[in-house]
Amino acid sequence: MNRAAAAARATEPDIPVLSIRDLHVSYFARGQEIRAVRGVNITVRAGETLALVGESGSGKSSVAFSAMRGLDAAGRIMKGSIHFGATDLLALNAQELRAIQGSRIAMVYQDPQTALNPGFRVGDQIAEVLKEHTDGTPSATRERVLQLLEEVKLPDPANVALRYPHELSGGQQQRVLIAMAFACNPQLLIMDEPTTGLDVTTEAHILDLVANLQRSHGSAILYITHNLGVVARFCQRVAVMYAGEILEEGPVSRVFSKPAHPYTRSLLSCIPRLDLSKHDRPLSAIEGRLPNLANLPQGCIFAARCEFRREICEQSAIEAENVGKGTEDFVRCVRWRDIPKFKFDRHIRKRKPGGKSKQAAGLLDIEDLRCYYQLRRSFRDFITGQKLRQVHAVDDIELEVGHGQTLAIVGESGCGKTTLGRTVVGLQPPTSGEQIFEGDELEGTARARSADLRRRIQIVFQNPDATLNPQKSVGETIRRPLQLFELVPPEKQADRVTELLRSVNLPASYAQRYPHELSGGEKQRVAVARAFAAEPELIVCDEPLSALDVSVQAAILNLLVELQKTSKTAYMFISHDLSVVRYLSDQVAVMYMGRLCEIGTPEDVFVPPYHPYTEALLSAISLPDPLISQETIRLEGSVPSPVNPVPGCRFASRCPRKIGAVCETEDPPLHAFGKNHRLYCHIPREELEKMKPVITYAGKKRAVV
Amino acid sequence: MLKYLVRRTGLLALTLLGISAMIFIIVQILPGDAADQILEAWVESEGGAHDILRAKLGLDRPWYEQYFGWLWGILHGDLGRSLSMDAPIGPILFERLGFSLRLAIPALVISVVLSLILGVIAAVRPNGVVDSLITVVTLTGVSVPAFVSGSLFILIFAAWLNWFPSTSSLSEGSGFFHWAYVLALPVAVLTLESLAHITRITRSSMIEVLKTPYVRTARLKGLPRRLVLYKHALRNAMLPTLTVIAFNIGWMLGGVVLVEQVFSYPGLGSLVLFAIEQRDTPLLQASMLFVAAGYCIANALADIGYALLDPRIRYT
């Protein structure tokens, strides 16, 4: 079949752009067959966006790559059919397939940095697609490349075309990949977690952009993601995948309001939302692990982790049952009619001025903290006379952590929140400023601090795979603080380790295990246990959840809340996720480029008056609730370089509410609202007070919080 | 890029300085000094003769004067005088270098071209028949010392088949075919070894690169296989290969010792060996410096090539 014929058939009206029937994909590793995808049916029509949502290991990416015959060598399509329009993709030979790939079907990838070839200019990488699939002259191709770069809203396309990937930011790289995908007006666009790893403000831009392009090109989109917020905001239909099967599919409005499958229900109620706080209810976590795909259970694949399971669930294969009209609104559960109705507990709170003013006595006082570091002056720099370059990672921060409270530090990558946490635990000596911990001044490095102070401040890190020494057993890891700080006599240490393991909901037998035998969530639990072993008064949590699936994340959040209740340990919780911060914190500090923008209780910070940056962040986040309405405020440009920054308000260069030259010359003044709400901005107080809520429930006036 | 060039050249100069110091120090440890070597001939030398000769050779000066004197000489093109041959070192060294290059350059060109092709072919289907064959051949190639393969080549092609001469003396005849005839065996030995090293690294880095997301991107753009392999993958897979090629240049410049020894070929390597045997310290110092400098320059060129291929390096 030639290219033109394929294209013609794909555009016939009633035929869906993509239709996958009974797809089975297996991976073969060490003599085992891993049945990653089983019996998946998917239909995507022109102009429509179907979300394929699932946690890691659900097989969603395998479906995505199958849809354009792009599985790598280890994966094989065992059974099923894939039709692109009327074209049977599985029947095409390599050459016919190539004619479709990249032109009629295009893909946008998860990690833009690795998806672009580091050795070629981005313009050339886009031009390559055009050269392969169109017959344009070189000058026409060049013209089209610039036009595409313009279309994806990259400033100065002629210049960008000549850059190498590493010279662009993550968001810009993803725009380049999107331009590449739209180069030949594809009928089907497959997006594999295109915004994972990008900051929320960038994500919002990318989603707006793709929505616009889809409108003008009429492409069908298969959108792969783990983020239910993005689904609610961006897609019309959603298919929920778990362990290789689609458990539920339907219109977004139906699935989010009346989820039928217990798994979908658990997913929806395990995500922290902007109107949910730890005082409302614990999050519902999903216990247990993914089943072993090399040795599948009979019956429902989710049964082992399902709170509503009965014997019948595990007896035979589960058929899809229609929930609404048509075959594209179904659930794969035998008990979906019997289980209790799902209730989405939306909260609308009356704001008390001044917030809940039960500010606890101070534990850690940070005064005028600055943390500048010089970019390493290498021997080579010395020879070539390279000037000193100073990064202002943390610049004049003042805040307080109360006894037994949680202070959340929130901001996008590069805002200095991680450096701030590292300074508190003594990994990064400050340039100036003071840290007073219960009357004791903290030295810059951990080693200079007394053993007792070191014991009282602990840290939990971000990446569960790096947080534990792979060569030490869990028991050794947890026992070490007990030995080092002489907290427990040697003969009782084993008992204490058991006790600590139990406190993080791990069985005592885990003491003998090594990190590679644990899942990500379990590793993070061990890290929490290690921190609590020292019986600290403050734990710095540096994005401890960002690498975990939502269901696991919920369990760790619940655990942190629980442990804080019993131990009265304070947390300094560093995160980029506003919903998580809302759920966990008593105080929130918003940072941008090393400076504090705003600090207060969540009920203060997430409702007007806002700092313009907080306002933009709130507008950018994706919330898993189709009933939410959000103002559209988009930040232009990208975060400026933190090397030798300019004076004035750091946010001035991107601020949509900038009032004038004063923003760029003078440090913003402090506005205090109520007892605890501080806000640094040049905008007059009256103006700030007139701000409107960014996030509301459709038809309501009050801010969602 | 210019900035990078300047920086890399500066580093090269510094390294060369360090190398000269290191050679000087090691040679100073050599038992006895040059005066002993010369006087060895006269079994019963007068006590005075030794001192006079030492003064004449400048060996009575403090070590730093000797070192900087040597450096100063090199910078002015004076490489010193050979004790055993009683002649200026410069011309000898350049003549020997010429001979060595006649071996090294053909071997390098053949092995680089062949091994890039073989490496890619092997990497396309790892553990396939072709790959297994290439793996066995290259494994043998890196495992056979040059003097062993040289000896076997002489046995087979010179002694038994009588196709090529067993020694590669260059005394008579000239013209391309004569050269090719004389040098065929040593070049083959050198090529085999360097081919094996470069193929192995090309294969393994190609296998790595073929797994990267950007190669998948290129594939799913609908590009033909040839473009994906040779444009997108090989370019990046060349990076580690370049380093090994540079390593091979160094090895060929100096490591030809063995090949030159086996084929009694008057190159730079056999000169070093000669200097060691004769305890000719000025000659040893100068020839070692030559070899090491050649190696450093090859490394610097490889780094610059790296920067050309990988734009990320240029700007850091």
Place this chain on the structure above:
Amino acid sequence: MADTTIRSADEVEVEATREVTPPRRIPRSLLIGGGIVGLFLVLAVIGPHITPYPFDKFHFGSRLAPPSEEFWWGTDRYGRDIFSRVIAGARLTVLMAGAGTIIGVAVGLLIGLFSGYVGGWIDEILMRLTDIAMSFPGLLLAMLVVAALGSNEINAVLSIGIVFTPKVARVVRSATLGLRHVQFVEAAEVRGESNSFIIFREILPNVWPPIIVETCIRLSYAVLLVVSLSYLGLGAQPPAPDWGLMIAKERAFLATAPWVVFAPAAAIVSLIIGVNLFGDGMREWLAARKTADE
């Protein structure tokens, strides 16, 4: 174990879901290479005791005798039994290559760990020094060192150690640098652990895989260096039954009595192939183990 007798229901369930990892396949090259290396190790230990003749016994009646029932691999120009010499020579080569590698790896390991962990100017200076040392082709540097110290087995071993140290230091340093800011090392710093605890208890156990791979690579180069040095007359001296030396001394009779070269050459090549196979297999195995862990 008192605490294992009472197990909650959820604990049993967690046990049941524990991933059953299928047994790791040991690469074939690791087995074959290990077998060859093992054979040479055995020869190194018992070789001199099992030879049919003492390796230095002259049989003047049968000089350059071809392989026969009496002399399995023939004799050399003095009528010495080549089979006995090759078997007896295993100890020398294995010992020299092994000792040289151990020196290089041990010293390089310490320098690399220290340099990588401490960083700063000390690291910069140490690395410039290794740059300089690595600017010599290995064999030439070894030749220079032997020339300075004198030609014998001990100095040949020392020279191999000197040639290897900077290369091993580089590898270990980059592995250490990679772990320098990994979170479990930083966690140890926050606890206030001593430098030596962090270097030897936190970092070292995790740099073993690259060190093992590097050691295998070094070992094969060490054998190459040992036989090359002795071939050039800069290693073991006659009448030692060194393989390189045997080839150098008997090469003149190559055309008439090829066995004088065949036997030691076969020994050299099979040992190096064995080490290389072992190294390749080890690398493959460690890489597979790493991906399985992740």
